[in-house]
Amino acid sequence: MNFHDPASTAAQAEPVSALTQDRTPLIRFENVTKTFGSFTAISDLNLDIQEREFFSLLGPSGCGKTTMMRLLAGFEEVTSGRILLDGQDLTGIPANRRPVNMMFQSYALFPHMSVAKNIGFGLKQERWKKSDIQDRVDEMLALVQLEDFADRKPHQLSGGQMQRVALARSLAKKPKVLLLDEPLGALDKKLREETQFQLMDVQDRLGLTFIIVTHDQDEAMTVSSRIAVMKAGKLLQTDTPARIYEHPASSYVADFIGNVNLINVELAGMDGELALARWDGGTRLAIRPQPEDVLTPGARKTLVLRPEKIHVTKDQPAEAPNVNLVEGTVEEISYTGSASTYLVRLDGGMLIRAQEANRLLTSRREIDWNNRVWLSWRAGACVLVDA
Structure with a gap:
C-alpha cells in the first residue's frame, strides 16, 4: 500500500477565496507585537483584511482580540511592527485622525440627548454645517429604520433599538472601517440573531469594512466573510467560516468552533483513495484525506468528527469500504427542538457525541436511553489534524 502524495492531487485543492486573491489589503498588520510590561498581548502578528470584508476576531477572553482592535483604532500604540490602513502607516496618528470608528458593547449613548442628537454628536464636534448634520442624521435613521424614534431618549428604547442608535452614530462620520467590540453581547438570543442579519445588511449596503470582536462562535460563523481564530496573542487559523468549521487547522480550532469529537488515531496505510487508521485498540477507520495531508505510517493524528456527520441507528447499516461503523450504548439524550444529541458509550469506553435532526415527533422516536x-459516518465526513 502507498501513502497519499499531496502533490498528486494538488489540482483538487480548493481555490483561493476571491476575497484575498490578487488584491491589495485595506488593512495590514506587519509583525505586530504589543506588550504591557512583562505580558505579551500580541506576538509577531501578521494579518491582511480586505476592503468590504466582514471580518471576525474570535477567541477566548485574554487572547488579544480587543487589543488588536484598540491598536487599529489608535487607543494603543504597537510595541513593534506596524499597521497599514489603505497603504498608510498608522504609527503616531492619533485616534481622532484615523478613518476608523469603534462601537462598544455598552453603546455609551448620552442619556440626556435624543436619538437624533446622539447620532449627530460626532458631526457637531467636527463642526459640520447644521444642514449637513441634519441630512446625515436623517440618512442614518433611515438606514437603521428608526425614523419614528428620532426624538426619543435612550431610556425610552429597547436594547435592540439602542444598539441600532449606537451603530448609526458610529457610521455617521463615514469611516472606512467600523470596529465592533462585542456589540451584541447585551441582547437576548433571539434579538441577537435578528440583529446579526441587520448588521450584515447594513455592511453590504454601505460597502464598508466591518471588524467584529466576539467570543460567540455562532455569531462569528453567521456574520463573517472570514474569521481569525486567536489564542494567546497569536493567529491559529484565518479562513472562511466553512473552511474553519469543515477543515480546522488544529484540534484547538476544531474544539473551539462548535461541538466535535476528537479521536486519537494511528495511521495504517492506504486503500485506494482512502487513508486507513486504527483507534481504540484496533478499530479500523477509513478517511478521505485532504490534498495537503502528510501521511506517514505509524504517525499519530487526531480525527475531527462533527456530531451532525454521524448517523445513529438501532439496526446495523450495510458495510461499505467508505463507511465507518462502531457500536455502543446510549447514555444521554439532549433534545433541543430541531435536533437531538446522543452521547453514546462505545464498547471500548470512548464517549461519542452524535446529532440527528428531529424529523419525527419525539413520541415516535425509535432510540431511547440505554439502547x-x-x-x-462516511470517510469524507471527517478530517485529520496533528495530534
Whole structure:
C-alpha cells in the first residue's frame, strides 16, 4: 500500500477565496507585537483584511482580540511592527485622525440627548454645517429604520433599538472601517440573531469594512466573510467560516468552533483513495484525506468528527469500504427542538457525541436511553489534524 502524495492531487485543492486573491489589503498588520510590561498581548502578528470584508476576531477572553482592535483604532500604540490602513502607516496618528470608528458593547449613548442628537454628536464636534448634520442624521435613521424614534431618549428604547442608535452614530462620520467590540453581547438570543442579519445588511449596503470582536462562535460563523481564530496573542487559523468549521487547522480550532469529537488515531496505510487508521485498540477507520495531508505510517493524528456527520441507528447499516461503523450504548439524550444529541458509550469506553435532526415527533422516536445503537459516518465526513 502507498501513502497519499499531496502533490498528486494538488489540482483538487480548493481555490483561493476571491476575497484575498490578487488584491491589495485595506488593512495590514506587519509583525505586530504589543506588550504591557512583562505580558505579551500580541506576538509577531501578521494579518491582511480586505476592503468590504466582514471580518471576525474570535477567541477566548485574554487572547488579544480587543487589543488588536484598540491598536487599529489608535487607543494603543504597537510595541513593534506596524499597521497599514489603505497603504498608510498608522504609527503616531492619533485616534481622532484615523478613518476608523469603534462601537462598544455598552453603546455609551448620552442619556440626556435624543436619538437624533446622539447620532449627530460626532458631526457637531467636527463642526459640520447644521444642514449637513441634519441630512446625515436623517440618512442614518433611515438606514437603521428608526425614523419614528428620532426624538426619543435612550431610556425610552429597547436594547435592540439602542444598539441600532449606537451603530448609526458610529457610521455617521463615514469611516472606512467600523470596529465592533462585542456589540451584541447585551441582547437576548433571539434579538441577537435578528440583529446579526441587520448588521450584515447594513455592511453590504454601505460597502464598508466591518471588524467584529466576539467570543460567540455562532455569531462569528453567521456574520463573517472570514474569521481569525486567536489564542494567546497569536493567529491559529484565518479562513472562511466553512473552511474553519469543515477543515480546522488544529484540534484547538476544531474544539473551539462548535461541538466535535476528537479521536486519537494511528495511521495504517492506504486503500485506494482512502487513508486507513486504527483507534481504540484496533478499530479500523477509513478517511478521505485532504490534498495537503502528510501521511506517514505509524504517525499519530487526531480525527475531527462533527456530531451532525454521524448517523445513529438501532439496526446495523450495510458495510461499505467508505463507511465507518462502531457500536455502543446510549447514555444521554439532549433534545433541543430541531435536533437531538446522543452521547453514546462505545464498547471500548470512548464517549461519542452524535446529532440527528428531529424529523419525527419525539413520541415516535425509535432510540431511547440505554439502547444499543450503531454509529456510522462516511470517510469524507471527517478530517485529520496533528495530534
